Amino acid sequence: MLRLPKFRLEEPTDVAGAVALMSEHGEDAMIVAGGTDLYPNMKHGLFEPKVVVSLGRIAEMRGIEALADGGLRIGATTTLAEMAQSALVQERAPALAQAASLVAGPQLRTMGTAGGNVMLDTRCQWYNQTHFWRKSLGYCLKKDGTVCHVVAGGRKCVAAASNDTAPTLMTLNASATFANDEGSRDVKIDEMWKADGIWNKEPGRGEILTSLHIPAQSKGHRGAYGKLRDRGSIDYPLFGCAVRLDLDSEGVVEDADVVCVALVARPLRIKKVAETLRGKKVGTESFAEAAKEAADLADTQAKPMDNIPGESLYRRQMVPVYVRRTLQAAAEGKGPVHHV
Ligand SMILES: Cc1cc2nc3c(=O)[nH]c(=O)nc-3n(C[C@H](O)[C@H](O)[C@H](O)COP(=O)(O)OP(=O)(O)OC[C@H]3O[C@@H](n4cnc5c(N)ncnc54)[C@H](O)[C@@H]3O)c2cc1C
Ligand code: SF4
Incomplete structure (x- = not known):
């Protein structure tokens, strides 16, 4: 024990x-x-x-508040279950509610919080092990050792950001408020990550995330989250992707964003997705074609490594599948995308 x-x-x-x-x-x-x-x-x-x-x-760190401008303020100790079940979050930030609903299992979502998910430590199959196990292997760069078992000869830890809500918050242009002994400061979630698996955040270890701010989204906002995992419950993502689509009144894409997680130390934004989807009307063949192209972009840019469990080749093959399905789900106002 x-x-x-x-x-x-x-x-x-x-x-x-x-x-x-x-x-x-x-x-x-x-x-x-x-x-x-x-x-x-x-x-x-x-x-x-x-x-x-x-x-x-x-008490001041808990709860979900609807802002008059259409945004949301979520206290850092609001639980994942509260976020997932909140009608406000489902309506104003559907991808976030979906991602929260797929974290771990019901008991863990009842205890686990919004802030804890953002501040989650990076994960690696050579690191998230008992002391006995890690000692037998000679430890690694992230804790007590001098080598990396993922990248031979690597001098930098590539443990993976594995927090399901982080990529959704990035697509939503969210920011986080941190309290420290100099007062408080706002950090854009987009800008808070570093490519360093040992500590992948710009805010220091002692800073306290007090709340998340999600700005008002466009009138035609659509969002969805897709999660590849071994089982229908409990598991961390083997791959996760958050999608945001902004549609005009005719259902034509004005802007789009895809951010993926469970790859490297920081969540990864897929480049050129907006250019690919802009001008395509959802529900048409041209949208379906563009969604495939966006999935191909993800296939080229996202390269799963052997840092987390799940065979990296399998995870790689599933990247375009999940990105395409999640784009389709967002277009249809559905989601999340996962298997059970
Ligand atoms: C079996 C299992 C399965 C899991 N599956 C998933 C999964 O599928 N997806 C996923 O994303 N996570 C998963 N998790 C991890 C975890 O349950 C969630 O990420 C949860 O949201 C963490 O929140 P917490 O409040 O429990 O964090 P804590 O455990 O309390 O803290 C996590 C880290 O964040 C820091 N921290 C917490 N709150 C703050 C704050 N307000 N300001 C600054 N630092 C803070 C802590 O110091 C700690 O380092 C799983 C965990 C287990 C045990
Ligand atoms: S990637 Fe994994 S094995 Fe390599 S240093 Fe980081 S935690 Fe250790």
Whole structure:
């Protein structure tokens, strides 16, 4: 049985108290929200914080608010289940509701939070293992070792961003508010990633994500999320893709975006998707052709590696399939795309 190491749990009741605790304990402290990622990682010896600062009692960080301009504000400790089931999120940001509905399984979505999903640690099949397992292998660059088992001779960790909601937030042009000991700042989700699997975020380890802001989308907004996974529940993505389509009143594509996850350390935007789909009317043969072309773009640009479970060749073959199906689903106002 894997046991949690000893640590002190702090439960502040406001953001200022949480920031003060993170500042006081520095690198000895870590934040916990739902604990569905942090605690398993601590059991595996991947993190050894002396102090864990829980956000669970901070009321101001919870809830979904409809903004008068048509946008949304989602508190960081809002659960994935709340996001998935929210009529507001389903209406204003359908891809986000769909992605949240496919994270893990029901119990984990009841505990897991919006902020914890954005701040999820990158994943790798050589890293998300017990201490015994990793020691037998001689560890790796991300924790305790000097080599990478994915890229022979590699000097940079390529563990994969595996958070289902991150690519949807990117297609929605969302931003995140972080609190730190200098105050608070807004970071565009698009700009918060680094190509470094050890820590793939621009905000520092001690900064607290307090809320997400999703701006009002276009009148003809359509969104969907597609997720490849081994089973119909519980599994992390073997590949995930978020789609946004902006349609005019005739159903013609004005703008489009596709962002994929479970590939490299940062979510990956597929280039030239908008150029390919612009001017195509949904429901027509020309849209279907353009969706295939966009899927081919993803096939060329997204190259699954052996960093996460699932044979990389199989995952690669499924990339264009999932991108095409998810584009079609968004066009039809449907989704999510997954198998059960
Ligand atoms: C069996 C299993 C299957 C899973 N499947 C999926 C899946 O399919 N897709 C997926 O995306 N995830 C999956 N997860 C991971 C996890 O359940 C979710 O990502 C969840 O959203 C994490 O949220 P949390 O609140 O539990 O995060 P926590 O575990 O509390 O925290 C996760 C990380 O984020 C940091 N953190 C948390 N909140 C904040 C904040 N507000 N500000 C700054 N840092 C913060 C923590 O320090 C920690 O490093 C799975 C987990 C398990 C155990
Ligand atoms: S990508 Fe390489 S360095 Fe990073 S966790 Fe995996 S094996 Fe370790």
